[in-house]
Amino acid sequence: MRVFVLAQRGQPLMPCHPARARQLLRQGKAVVHRTMPLVIRLKDRLEGDTQPVRLKLDPGSKGTGLALVREQPSGTLAVLHLFELAHRGRQISEALTARRQMRRRRRGNLRHRAPRFMNRGNKSKGWLAPSLRHRVDTTLAWVTRLQRWTPLTAVSSELVRFDMQALQNPEISGIEYQQGTLAGYELREYLLEKWGRQCAYCGAQDTPLQIEHIRPRANGGSNRVSNLTLACQCCNQKKAALPVEVFLAHRPDALRRILAQARRPLKDAAAVNATRWALANALKGTGLPLELSSGGRTKFNRARLGVPKTHALDAACVGEFSALTGWNQPTLHLQCTGRGSYQRTRLDKFGFPRGYLMRQKQVKGFQTGDLVKAQVPAGKKAGAHRGRVAIRATGSFNIQTGTGVVQGISHRHCRLIQRADGYGYFYQPQIANTDENQGRALHAALSLPALKGGVSRA
DSSP states (O other): OOEEEEOTTSOEEEEEOHHHHHHHHHTTSEEEEETTTTEEEESSOSOOOOOOEEEEEEOOSSEEEEEEEEEOTTSEEEEEEEEEEEOOHHHHHHHHHHHHHHHHHHHTTOTTOOOOTTOOOOOOTTOOOHHHHHHHHHHHHHHHHHHHHSOEEEEEEEEESOOHHHHHOTTOSSOGGGSGGGTTHHHHHHHHHHTTTSOTTTOOOSSOEEEEESSOGGGTOOOOGGGEEEEEHHHHHHHTTOOHHHHTTTOHHHHHHHHHHHHSOOHHHHHHHHHHHHHHHHHHTTTSOEEEEEHHHHHHHHHHHTOOOOHHHHHHTOSOOSEEESOOSOEEEEEEOOSOOSOOEEEOTTSOEEEEOOSOSEETTEETTOEEEEEEOSSTTOEEEEEEEEOOTTSEEEEEOSSOEEEEEEGGGEEEEEOOOSEEEEEEOOOOOOHHHHHHHHHHHHHTTSTTSEEOOO
């Protein structure tokens, strides 16, 4: 983890170690420009030497991983900062659905209202639903922010997580990642996401999984993705060449679940596929050189280097490189919270008003979402509380801390740290690279190329 550094006039310089940042702040040579993530601005330096810094992205449906790495001449990448951006596409979709239903109920009471079904304008080329457009916009917003705070020289992004055409027809020609070392990685990553990284029959987790044919090859089953699932070694041996209907005859609920899951498409993969080119074109608009890579190569790099599975570390493993250092560091989670609501009337489940919100956004100089620190001198809530504030008209606020919500804190005890910007922030320690993780990653790297080989938990 590094601290972002700006020159006197705002030009980005190379990020520094936190100890160096503390030293500059104590000596009065720098000031805090931003708290989360920490950005300092030097008082006496107008420019400085920089090194090549690359931003890597692992786009996802529910979250996107970002990794800042420093490129070295030897091909080794040194991780500077890790981020995980949690999207709110599901909340946007549900809010739009609720609004549509409430409007429909209210308009149904107007008998003489003219029809509106022809008032909708034609959608422009490249139009995306709001929940999908949100994923592209928030990712691009953070790319722009990091471009202001660091001397970025290039961007790498994962273009496709799953290629459906290649999954259905592995013999298709002209696709490089279906050849040589990366063969089979796309298929295994798809199955791991589709079946929740657990055994489809017993639900076992944190164990090596194997690709299993729902309809056995001995009975005419194919290698199509709709006929494949994941099973632990014990269940795979017990099932052997039995039809799944016979193997699960005493568990009809599990049988129905597996058959339904095998036919059901992966919604998250569809969302990623729908936004992949919109994000790629938006990244090209930044003016930085863009490298597009496959999800299969990302997993190959992760297994080769023994790196655990997280969104941020997936981003660090995107593209072509020889080695990766400094990945075992805390990850800054960026939770999309929005900037409030235009709706000032709260409705019940039938669409009728049940309460009204304040017409002003600020109370006593604070607004909901601000990062504050409250120092309460006495009482049941005595002590220091730090977190996001939820305002009330009375001046008695709630503070969302890392351990829970503290209610009834007076505005007189609150001190503003950072204005609300639509995101929540918290650090999470990274997973230790234990010998067991290294062993499993090595086993996965050695056994993945064969179709019936083991599949790592990652």
